[in-house]
Amino acid sequence: MNYSSFRFIDTKDALSLKFKGELTLYNLTLYQKQVEGAFFSKEKKIILDLSELEFIDTAGALFLNNLQKKLHTKKVQFEIDCKHQDVLAMLLLVQKQSLTTSAVQKKKKRNYIEKLGENSYKNYLSFLSFLAFMGELFMHKLHYLFSFKSIRYKEMAFEINESAIKAFGIIALTSFLIGVVIAYQSSVQLKQYGANIFIVDMLGLSVLRELSPLITAIVIAGRSGSAFTAQIGAMKITQELEAMQTMGFDPFRFLVLPKIAALMLTMPIMIFVSDVMAIIGGMVVANLDLGITVDMFLDRFSNVIAVRHFLVGIFKGPFFAFLIAAIAIYRGLLVKDDTQSIGFNTTKSVVESIFAVIICDAVFSIAFTNLGI
Amino acid sequence: MENIIKVKGVKTEFDDRVIHKNISLSVPKGSIYGLLGPSGCGKTTLLKEMVMLQEFHGGTIEVLGKSLKNISYDDAMSLRRQWGVLFQMGALFSSLSIRDNIALPLVEYTDLSEAMISEIVAFKINIVGLKASDAHLYPSQISGGMKKKAALARALAMDPKLLFLDEPTSGLDPISSRDFDALILKLRDLLGLTIVMVSHDLRSIYDTLDYAAVLDDKKVVYEGNLDNIFSVENNFIKTFFSGVQR
Structure with missing residues (x-):
């Protein structure tokens, strides 16, 4: 059932973003494009109209949370219109979590010289460890050479x-x-x-x-x-x-x-x-x-x-x-x-x-x- | 009371990652001693250091009166005969049946007759609560709980004074876990063992432990019996222990 939709409602003193139905992983990208393309001016108040939203998942909530942050830094006035308990709870959860979540650091890319050095050093270490193994082996061989009982x-x-x-x-x-x-x-x-x-x-x-x-x-x-x-x-x-x-x-x-x-x-x-x-x-x-x-x-x-x-x-x-x-x-x-x-x-x-x-x-x-x- | 394990100022590093900064604790004889703490705090590493599987980089560890640093070959061998270790997944030798797994140390270290060994094996199988009819199964043919019991029987084969358990109840259902706890208590009373265990199982901690050391943030934040556990201010202790009433 595809009853979900999103549209802008532009009135005289406010721009309302009306989400309807579901806001989930599956329809998020579509809406995201529209919202990012929109222009938010400081003069107009933004209303996030979630009154007809029936279900939101974490991805949707994260999106709304980021949008709020963005508006906040741009100093645009906004308010959320929502009465659905589950949606509010989800928004609150994401908001709370985002305070303690730190972004996962991207793995540092290394250049060829660094890689070459690391590989040579690793090879050197593995050569040493092979020698250590041989040494241990030799000691054990000696040990058992003199005690036939333990063979x-x-x-x-x-x-x-x-x-x-x-x-x-x-x-x-x-x-x-x-x-x-x-x-x-x-x-x-x-x-x-x-x-x-x-x-x-x-x-x-x-x-x-x-x-x-x-x-x-x-x-x-x-x-x-x-x-x-x-x-x-x-x-x-x-x-x-x-x-x-x-x-x-x-x-x-x-x-x-x-x-x-x-x-x-x-x-x-x-x-x-x-x-x-x-x-x-x-x-x-x-x-x-x-x-x-x-x-x-x-x-x-x-x-x-x-x-x-x-x-x-x-x-x-x-x-x-x-x-x-x-x-x-x-x-x-x-x-x-x-x-x-x-x-x-x-x-x-x-x-x-x-x-x-x-x-x-x-x-x-x-x-x-x-x-x- | 006499301390059977003494750990003083132990430091451990993997490459440049510090695991233990300054760990000191002592395990009294005849007690069940728990190593507790959040995941990744180095409980298992410390246990491995105590049984000479892992090197440490500072401080001293003394087990049964022998210091593990620069220990001689003969001392090390004699220590290894005086303790038993139960690994998390059992670590039974997969090429041997349960009976042969338990019999192995006896066959290698003693000159007991075949009949005597069979008798001892049967006793150990019985004491850990396995059925004699399971003795000829291989580790791949038995359940997780049975593996743990069989591994415990193997650890007990040489009648050790000291038993190390690495998460003995992990992966067991609650009923088997309680049985296992009862078994550990029974063995301690019957055989006079000293038991050191790493555990995450709160029930089993309260049911079995006499003393505990809580490792967090690279050091020991609490050592002593469980009654005074809330005497120190620590996040892990608060969240971990406040969930259940004694």
Whole structure:
């Protein structure tokens, strides 16, 4: 029912603003425009005629209150004509509240230099806090190195199952496919030179030294690292970590060390599985595409690929595992009391741990080459 | 009477926001002591400082005769075995059933037999008013009131001398709240506990507390029993306590 209306009634000595029906959020803007467009002279008295107003909400009352203030500062005479109890009560409420309400300050905008400075400082602080975390971790490791009794074998076994054994399937599949792809791509080139047999050298070196450790690390970072972050983050939100602390259960001992140790122990095994699967993948392509039989492949393999290449790949495992687990757990501990920060920190954890793994791999690569391994 | 917790001149700041300016209070042994005050006055922060979850930046806190500043690892561990903490949302370990939650400290800290632990757990479950048949449910499967009771049972598992409760009746319906109050009183009488609690629940404050400290405007504006609460001129006390007659 649209019975609300607003109009000016101009008489000789007074200008009357007549509101009728309802004055609410829905029709306020329309009226506001008309009123703001109007000219109020000091000579004429203003009458806010609310006598036929039946309902007013807080927005309407605020509008009228502001209008009164405006008239007051302009020193225009005005009066309110209203007998409806509810309307008066609402006006009074708004008037009373407006005395104690202070405007909400707009957030101060900062310029680029300020933002840049703040961000750099924050990054610096987060770097420091990561170092602090590493320090604490190291102290705890030392502590438990000397007391075998307090190692949490049960938790460790659980983590080994969760984050390593259950990951064998996906690692095997990914590695097999990578082996197939690498062999297939290079077979096209090798065929042109009739150098078919060198597929073995190529595959053996690249897979054992670089590809398998990296693929394994990336899969584990995406699969188990993110799970660590999310789990510890959720425990932080539900105050489970604090509960543990007050009960004297060191979270480092119960949550952090078992996870890190489990990954460090199983990473070499996972890399081994990945090695085997990738070579099998390459072998299949070599057989079908290049006509190299399995016998020939293995014969050549044992002749040209030294054991040290395999060992180099395996050796990287624990280092990658440590980086992935440490970053994932650190990110989990950074989660604040809101659900959004779980998502944020999980993303960060995966990105940072893959980045750290690649940097670590580069360092190893340079070091091993210079050492002639 | 002997004081079990002594807080002297504690100062707390988060960045440049001052939370506590100069807080001093002491909790007598065997009492139920309330930390009261408007939202955001730092009650929970003070409670967290008492249980070593939060650092403070000045003054001293002494719990069970040990100063918390620069406390040694062994002292800290022994303190942690002598108190129980009930968190606002219970903070039960979500991967363990109620029974295992309660049994956890016993399993970790003692060499009791499995049968003995089960017996103790059954006793604690009974004393907080849970049903034995609920023991194998997980925290996600039980109601808010049950969670609080289970968390209380866990806090009591090691028979602590000191119990910290962070808003024990928040989120409970009035009947459960009164039950919980009665439970706290009963436990204090049965086990001789000293209880420190943060609360907003006026009924529960009047029903359970022996002493209270009112925190407002970064300091303690009143400390003592509730009878003389109106002896100080404070806005919060006036509006908060004048609503209900004893």
